[in-house]
């Protein structure tokens with residue numbers, strides 16, 4: 430989200446609420462200084478069912494489709510661990526992905542942006558302490574990805590953490606010219622490569638989930654052939670009380686889901702134990718995209 434816009438809204442006495450990487454805008458008028466006065470939650474975003482997303486206008490962001498009923502939670506024992514023969518990787522399908530293949534109890538927890546630099550090391554320390562596998566779709570413009578690179582690099586090198594391309598500065602790619610679209614992805618690609626020594630291709634997540642055939646073609650021209658959407662959101666691209674984050678995790682941490690969260694505000698970092706409890710209580714195994722898909 431646009432941080433300047435967010436704080437401008439606060440100054441104006443209103444809270445701009447964005448969910449799931451800003452799929453929906455909603456205005457509320459209480460202050461946001463206490464848990465009791467935070468705005469109510471919005472339904473998490475569900476993924477598009479077709480490879481192409483209609484281009485939205487900046488003034489009429491799309492409303493999320495109705496949330497599907499929570500899926501029954503199967504118990505799978507034993508859970509295949511990444512790298513084990515039991516976890517069979519599949520060929521990466523063409524086009525958009527928004528869920529994981531197969532029937533295993535796998536969860537892809539993806540974390541975007543990085544607006545608040547202090548959130549990033551807390552995610553890293555949580556991952557290191559628990560073995561949780563995470564895919565970060567980062568914007569290299571946020572300083573935390575540089576400040577804490579040394580802390581994160583070992584997890585990236587081991588494969589426990591995967592890095593995906595979320596553009597350099599969170600641009601709405603559908604509003605940019607062709608050259609700018611490529612530049613946004615290429616600059617972030619170069620940052621990831623130079624800072625972490627890995628190749629983020631072919632995975633990119635278009636900011637706000639906004640992409641179209643032109644953007645997909647341009648992204649593919651430099652190797653980003655797989656837009657990664659999501660099937661469930663922690664809805665924490667904006668400020669949430671911690672309990673709401675847990676509620677959304679309870680709703681969306683389910684087998685086969687790619688869930689989107691954000692490294693933008695501190696509350697999520699205060700409920701990591703509860704989120705882990707949901708994962709383990711359901712017999713879920715966290716995976717990166719590289720754990721389950723064979724890259725082309």
Ligand SMILES: [Zn+2]
Pocket residue numbers: 430450541542595599636637
């Ligand atoms: Zn984002």
